[in-house]
Amino acid sequence: MLKAIILIGSPQKGTRFRPLSLEIPKPLFPIAGHPILYHLIESCAQLRELREILLIGCYQPNEALSRFIANAQQTFNTSIRYLQEYASLGTGGGIYHFRDLIKSNLSDKDVFFVINGDICADLPLVEMLQFHRENVGEKGFTILGTEATERQSTNYGCIAWDKQTNEVKHYVEKPSTFVSTTINCGVYVFTKFIFQILSETYRNNQQLYNESIPISHDSSSAFTNYDLGFSRENIRLEKDVLSKLGGTGQLYVFPMGNKFWTSIKNPSSVIYANRHYLELYRMYHPERLYKQNDSKGPTIIGDVFIHPTACVAPSAVLGPNVSIGQDVTIGYGVRVRESIILGSCVLQDHCCVLYSIIAWNSTVGPWSRVEGTPNDPDPNKQFSKIEQDSLFQDGKLHPSITVIGNNVSIPGEVVVLNAVVLPHKEIGSSSKNQIIL
Ligand code: GDD
Numbered sequence: 377m378l379k380a381i382i383l384i385g386s387p388q389k390g391t392r393f394r395p396l397s398l399e400i401p402k403p404l405f406p407i408a409g410h411p412i413l414y415h416l417i418e419s420c421a422q423l424r425e426l427r428e429i430l431l432i433g434c435y436q437p438n439e440a441l442s443r444f445i446a447n448a449q450q451t452f453n454t455s456i457r458y459l460q461e462y463a464s465l466g467t468g469g470g471i472y473h474f475r476d477l478i479k480s481n482l483s484d485k486d487v488f489f490v491i492n493g494d495i496c497a498d499l500p501l502v503e504m505l506q507f508h509r510e511n512v513g514e515k516g517f518t519i520l521g522t523e524a525t526e527r528q529s530t531n532y533g534c535i536a537w538d539k540q541t542n543e544v545k546h547y548v549e550k551p552s553t554f555v556s557t558t559i560n561c562g563v564y565v566f567t568k569f570i571f572q573i574l575s576e577t578y579r580n581n582q583q584l585y586n587e588s589i590p591i592s593h594d595s596s597s598a599f600t601n602y603d604l605g606f607s608r609e610n611i612r613l614e615k616d617v618l619s620k621l622g623g624t625g626q627l628y629v630f631p632m633g634n635k636f637w638t639s640i641k642n643p644s645s646v647i648y649a650n651r652h653y654l655e656l657y658r659m660y661h662p663e664r665l666y667k668q669n670d671s672k673g674p675t676i677i678g679d680v681f682i683h684p685t686a687c688v689a690p691s692a693v694l695g696p697n698v699s700i701g702q703d704v705t706i707g708y709g710v711r712v713r714e715s716i717i718l719g720s721c722v723l724q725d726h727c728c729v730l731y732s733i734i735a736w737n738s739t740v741g742p743w744s745r746v747e748g749t750p751n752d753p754d755p756n757k758q759f760s761k762i763e764q765d766s767l768f769q770d771g772k773l774h775p776s777i778t779v780i781g782n783n784v785s786i787p788g789e790v791v792v793l794n795a796v797v798l799p800h801k802e803i804g805s806s807s808k809n810q811i812i813l
């Protein structure tokens with residue numbers, strides 16, 4: 377028996393991802409034609425013993441999520457359930473809150489995966505499970521690690537480990553100074569024993585909470601726990617649990633080597649993940665990529681995904697690294713490269729879209745040009761990850777990929793360069809390095 381838990385967060389998270397997360401929860405955002413969650417579930421489905429996937433988050437159940445779950449259950453033939461937290465309980469609080477559901481049907485020897493819902497990767501879950509079974513005892517846990525540059529490592533959980541035994545000697549979450557270039561990928565193998573640790577952590581946190589907040593806990597109080605921005609059940613898996621497990625002989629790291637991994641924080645990381653997922657399609661599912669048909673289809677360069685319902689003019693040139701969504705219309709002479717065009721968009725004749733994301737139902741007029749600046753990892757630095765910056769740096773908009781929100785209308789013959797356009801806008805003229813509100 378094997379289960380996987382995916383932490384899908386809450387609507388308050390994903391701020392750097394706006395405006396793309398205004399319409400649907402970030403984990404449902406499509407990359408290479410499928411939602412981020414779909415790719416994670418697909419990785420889990422490679423585990424033969426997998427019986428159930430639990431999605432834990434703080435979103436109100438909504439139609440998009442329910443439809444996604446129903447479809448994914450059918451596609452992967454596994455039970456998938458959504459468990460909603462009553463408030464953001466942190467990366468460990470939700471797991472603890474739903475412990476009875478997670479523990480049900482698991483024996484002491486059985487393990488379960490916990491996966492952050494905002495990562496995209498070529499996840500080696502089968503190999504990680506095998507490593508765990510062969511090297512880690514019943515009371516031990518395994519964390520997936522990858523390499524980053526020294527400078528970037530401090531944006532992640534950092535793992536100092538023994539290269540002979542793989543034991544984690546020291547774990548620090550987002551340290552202020554350099555600790556290790558091995559970082560936490562947000563994927564864990566746990567056994568039921570983690571709940572003992574979470575229970576101790578919960579009790580400690582309760583005590584700290586009661587000591588540190590001198591307010592009345594009766595319901596008539598003017599302040600509630602919600603006003604304070606966190607719930608008393610909140611547990612941070614990384615800071616409250618993993619940091620304490622370093623050096624105890626209970627935590628091990630499984631390094632994923634050079635395989636693709638990124639967390640998804642801003643739109644630039646989406647373009648980067650799109651390229652890598654398309655590359656994985658080429659290796660493992662070539663049937664998902666569009667195959668050039670010399671006699672009538674568009675010209676295709678490199679890896680391109682086109683939804684079967686999209687209508688693309690034969691003189692369009694697409695690629696490399698382009699994903700075209702459902703019911704998109706692409707006119708004559710259009711050029712698209714390193715971009716994602718989401719459902720029902722219309723790219724009119726001879727427009728050009730480079731390094732951009734165009735969200736649902738938007739239109740780009742004829743001969744217009746929508747272009748962003750790539751923020752790719754530094755190719756000259758080994759293990760370099762994509763920068764997860766926010767939109768602004770030193771009070772200025774940082775040149776980045778262009779993001780066009782949904783239902784935006786761009787007229788003909790304009791240039792939109794390094795811009796973020798919020799949903800439902802009609803752009804009047806060209807714009808450069810701007811957020812169009
Ligand atoms: N259900 C639920 N409830 N999920 C949550 C909550 C919560 O209250 N808070 C965060 N999550 C989910 C997020 O949706 C995301 O998928 C994941 O947990 C990580 O949360 P973040 O708080 O955004 O952490 P981070 O991405 O900055 O850092 C984590 O991930 C890195 C790898 O991407 C840490 O685990 C780092 O150590 C790690 O390197």
Ligand code: GTP
Binds near residue numbers: 709
């Ligand atoms: P490649 O040969 O494709 O590598 O192009 P490049 O790197 O020399 O050019 P660039 O990245 O600027 O543009 C990518 C493609 O888009 C080129 O093939 C251009 O011909 C095409 N392109 C550039 N601007 C426009 C435009 O305004 N309209 C259309 N239809 N195509 C354009």
